[in-house]
Amino acid sequence: MVRRPPLLPYLLVLPTVVFVALFTAWPTLLAVYQSFFRQRLNIARFREPTFIGWGNYQELFTSPDFQQVLANTAVYVAGTVPVSVVLAFLLAVLVNRRALGIGFQRLAFFYPTILPMVSAATIWMFFLTPDYGLFNQALAFLGYRGPQNWTANPDLALFAVMMVAIWKNAGFFMIFYLAGLQSLPTDVFEAAALDGAGFWHQLWLLTLPMLRRTTLFVTTIAVIGAFQTVDHIFVLTAGGPSNASTVLLYWLWQVRFEYQNVGLAAALTVVLVAILLVFTVTNFVLSERREA
Amino acid sequence: MLTQPVRSRSLGPRLLRLGLDALAWGLALAWLSFIVWALVASLRPAAEPLGRGDVWFGSTLTLENYRRAWALAPFARYYLNTVLLVLSILGVQVITITLAAFAFAHTRFPGQRLVLFFVLLQLMIPTTALLAPNFATIRRLGLFDTILAIGIPYYGSAFGTFLMRQAFLEVPQDLVDAGIVDGCSWWQLLRHVYLPPSIPTLVAFALSSVAFHWNEFLWPLVVTVSDRSRPLTVGLVRFTQLGEIGARWSLLTAATLLVAAPLLVAFLVFQRRFIQSFLYSGLK
């Protein structure tokens, strides 16, 4: 099967390679390059780029805003990813049973995936409304008496946008677990059941370990997704109050398109890409090692 | 496996089963409450504001909010834009990923690992993160404010290539060999041997591609400015920001559902296929 005309494979991968080169590789390099220049489009004399070395990075790393945004991003990722993945697993287990209305339940958990994030956020905006928002009413019914202004309270705003993301994504990740669960060999479980292994026992000691690859895959897409989805922040909080819900990509958008600071935005892009690369490469190496 | 553990007759498993049922139903209803409320609120007369304990049905049902939302923004145009967008992306992607996956799965060529790694870069650096430099590229290419501008960064898909490669690798070697013996050209091999068993994967990819691009917001926000290219999501956000006035929930929910409806309806109708294609797509 190696007897293809040697040119063919290259031609076949060419379109993909061209698009990846143009919209992944090139912009990464361009960002690195631009990050060493000062270019601010809303100041007449800084409109043309000037080389300033590490100036943008210096500005970035001495900015308290940047530190807060980094911290917010860390909380956002570290909060949404594990919770939505665990929830997804739980939901998958629930809807992988044979019971009345399972199809309906799968539908209920999966539909947020189909809903645009901006739509989801718009509906959540109502649910989070103080006093009569349904989320607050449900909480009050359960005895919660704390603050209700989820999108305006500095301690809650980030949490609020995280909830929306978890709600939206859990059903999507559930599908992967569901696929994983259905591909598991039944005989192992039958044997375990015969040995008297209970439900929880099977869940923790058999199912979870056997779905390790699924978990790795889901976690990876969850992390990358967490870095790149900020739509709900536009709708719910606009990054506020006092930057409390501003994460990296949202701030990057602000710096580039609101403040029109091209150089600083390029430096931010480099930081974001570096974080993502460190994560994915580490992840890749770890999983390869474990597979080996 | 997990469908079986409650076969025993003792009380514990039965309680467990009841507990799981209750949990599943409780969560499902909570999840559904969002869309149900949105639907109810969108049918509420605009002149009846929501208030404490009065957030569901109004005195009557009305489609007036939909009419108003439709009049406030050119939704028909947004629909057209979005449909053109997702179909054009999908159309190009199906070709690029199938060809590339075939090359990676069926042939060996010098530099293959390098090329594969290069393509996988796109999985590691999501395109959205590169919106600032990509904006510059789009400007330079003269594509600003076109549907092409929204779609073109996604024309090559590492995710799709990777999925299809996995699917192609699972095609039994006997079949491939038989095809070669029969004198199939590479094109015929791809068409008649590799593709047919890989269709579920392709469909799964197609669905996730359509859903992703139908719902995408930030990149279209950045590279479009006029109605000739704006997709639905960007059009919707205007309603949440109708600067001068307070957003009316009835109007907002109507606009929200207008945007989400086609995919939701498609999902309801093809629900089984949607989920099934994920299940069979090798996304394991």
Next chain:
Amino acid sequence: MMTHRRTLSSLTVLLLLLGLAVAACTPPPAPQAAPAEGETGPAAEPVEIEVFYPVAVDAPIAQILQGYAEAFMAENPDITVKPVFSGGYGDVKTTIQTTVEGGGEPPALAVMLAVDIYDLINGDLIVPLDDYIEDRAWLDRFVPAFMANSSFEGQVWSIPFQRSVVTLYYNADLLAEAGLEPPDSWQSLGETAQALTLREGDQVVRWGIEWPSGWPYWLFQPLAIGSGRNIVDPGDPLTVYFDHPDVVEAVQYYIDLSGVYGATPPGVQAVWGQAPSDFASGAAAMIVHSSGSLAGILEQADFQVGAMAVPGQEPGTYATVPGGGNLYILKGAPQAERDAAWQFIEFLTRPENVADFSMNTGYIATTDEAAELMGDYFTQTPQAQAIREALQYADAEFSVHNLGEVRNIFHKYLQAAYNGELSPEEAMAKAQEEADAALAPFRE
């Protein structure tokens, strides 16, 4: 694993999609080529101008503008006016910015935020209008508050068009029940709000006042002005007064409305969207909001609605601040188009058209001559007249160089103070410091 029968139909669907996609994939039309320069020729040549406009209210702006364009073209057969809906305010500005950056030709006329003036001048996007204004007295027709963000370095850059103003709405029935007069000072506003706040146990059933602060500068400005020091001066894009003692006092007053009077929810109130319906449904006795919400409130409320300027610190003083969009002529358009654009501006600012626009959209009439034509409307809707009268207490809206960044700095610290993370003094001192730094590059 999988059945081929099922996949067959999937394949059909897919091929269908593919066919459509290929058809859909033809490149979109290239941006229309700029008409060759120098072809404009003598004035009698027909001219076509585009007018980019945003929609920020729940009114059929598109139809209304199209109507004006047609009436104008009937009078001026050699000019064609094409109104182009361009999204929100931000979109109009971005469209024009990016069109010009890309070497394209902008529309001749656009409706953009009054406060965008410095960004537009810095971006070299607009032209001053002084050459068109034969008699400066022509400008006197406009309400002074609406001209506050139109002048820079002795030149006029924009003409007021769709304008609104911060308004205090009150539930007149509730006030009457409680035997209260509309408030006329900070203290009486606080006390009135306190008296109208209704609690059942530890639950608030009705707030005395809701004062949105999710995007806070605009609704805050009346407090600063009422305290004696606006946060900016008209025509001076380099100075902000965030740490001025009067401004700090205004911040403190907002906090006191909750902390001292218990009459409003504590902290930042992200309720811009729901405040009007909260007011209309009786969940709030008073709200501070845009005059643009009046129509919606009147549609929903089943009680007597009062509207006025925000009371100032001293008894008998009031304050408010305008908002909304002005007409700008774009620099990149050919001379003939710009001249035609000015003719259209003159048409739009005729009293009868200003009055008509105001009555159909809920925006405030920008000239007194127009307001005189609106007698019936004002009789039917006395609140609209009250709002118009409130304009006499208005001062300039927040606008400086580098507005996006400076405004975000102010928001950040104002909200930090509202939420009790910093004292008003600390917060405003920091806001001043960072804003000065953000303005520094413009000082040289």
